[in-house]
Amino acid sequence: MIEFRGVTKQFPDGTVAVEGVDIVIPPHKTTVLVGSSGSGKTTLLRMINRMVDPTAGQVLIDGTDVATVEPVALRRGIGYVMQNSGLLPHRKVVDNVATVPLLRGTSKREARAHALELLDTVGLDRSLAEKYPAQLSGGQQQRVGVARGLAVDPNILLMDEPFGAVDPIVRAELQQELLRLQEELGKTVVFVTHDIDEAFLLGDQVVIMQQGGRISQAASPVEILANPADDFVADFVGARRGKRALHVTEVDGQRLVVDADGRPAGVLAS
Numbered sequence: 710m711i712e713f714r715g716v717t718k719q720f721p722d723g724t725v726a727v728e729g730v731d732i733v734i735p736p737h738k739t740t741v742l743v744g745s746s747g748s749g750k751t752t753l754l755r756m757i758n759r760m761v762d763p764t765a766g767q768v769l770i771d772g773t774d775v776a777t778v779e780p781v782a783l784r785r786g787i788g789y790v791m792q793n794s795g796l797l798p799h800r801k802v803v804d805n806v807a808t809v810p811l812l813r814g815t816s817k818r819e820a821r822a823h824a825l826e827l828l829d830t831v832g833l834d835r836s837l838a839e840k841y842p843a844q845l846s847g848g849q850q851q852r853v854g855v856a857r858g859l860a861v862d863p864n865i866l867l868m869d870e871p872f873g874a875v876d877p878i879v880r881a882e883l884q885q886e887l888l889r890l891q892e893e894l895g896k897t898v899v900f901v902t903h904d905i906d907e908a909f910l911l912g913d914q915v916v917i918m919q920q921g922g923r924i925s926q927a928a929s930p931v932e933i934l935a936n937p938a939d940d941f942v943a944d945f946v947g948a949r950r951g952k953r954a955l956h957v958t959e960v961d962g963q964r965l966v967v968d969a970d971g972r973p974a975g976v977l978a979s
């Protein structure tokens with residue numbers, strides 16, 4: 710379990726990125742941080758592995774304040790998948806995946822063998838192992854990024870807009886892959902996005918952030934839709950408009966579900 714207790718981060722230039730954040734992130738589930746640009750998502754994520762330290766409050770992992778854990782030791786149990794995959798351009802795919810285990814003293818043979826297994830795990834053909842990142846498609850690069858995040862066999866996987874840079878079709882594929890993978894691996898995933906659809910698809914818990922790094926609501930997608938905490942949340946999730954503002958209408962004896970614009974979403978089954 711990861712817990713934020715009264716966490717504030719003010720950067721040296723005076724910017725308050727997050728303020729007074731309390732969140733409980735349950736183990737073996739996916740928690741999605743969602744909010745518009747600058748709402749403090751990346752800052753929160755990076756406080757988990759101490760790439761950023763809070764100026765007030767505490768971040769605890771299984772009850773231990775991360776401030777008391779040496780960063781290198783801490784990151785041993787935490788995978789980090791960056792936006793735009795963050796791959797090293799001059800290293801082959803297999804070496805990108807094996808980078809961190811090699812730094813930690815795993816033998817080259819063992820690290821490479823494990824990296825090949827991880828390519829299988831994320832649905833990449835092993836023939837790609839000897840290529841360079843630039844020779845891969847955007848979606849393949851993102852998968853390599855996920856494989857690299859998994860290479861330390863972490864309990865916690867941090868993912869910062871990992872699918873932001875790919876087209877909608879590939880993005881949908883990667884989302885399904887992550888759902889499948891998570892069913893298999895059961896990691897504690899903390900996933901950042903500014904796409905509410907992605908958040909509702911992937912999140913067991915969805916944390917909605919406002920500008921200035923305040924939490925508006927942290928709950929399951931169903932709870933958020935059923936009971937938005939305030940107008941900001943209702944507006945952000947689109948509960949009152951478009952494809953989420955559904956109602957039932959009867960046509961030729963069939964009950965159809967239509968959205969706010971009258972476009973059909975489906976047929977009511979019972």
Ligand SMILES: Nc1ncnc2c1ncn2[C@@H]1O[C@H](COP(=O)(O)OP(=O)(O)OP(=O)(O)O)[C@@H](O)[C@H]1O
Nearest residue numbers: 720722724726745746747748749750751752753903
């Ligand atoms: N090193 C820094 N120094 C000063 N201000 C910073 C620093 N890093 C982030 N900020 C500011 O803190 C706020 C939150 O930034 P953060 O990167 O956490 O937002 P975000 O929600 O991840 O945004 P995006 O969706 O654009 O990635 C922003 O106002 C940003 O300008």
Ligand SMILES: [Mg+2]
Nearest residue numbers: 750751752869
């Ligand atoms: Mg960010």
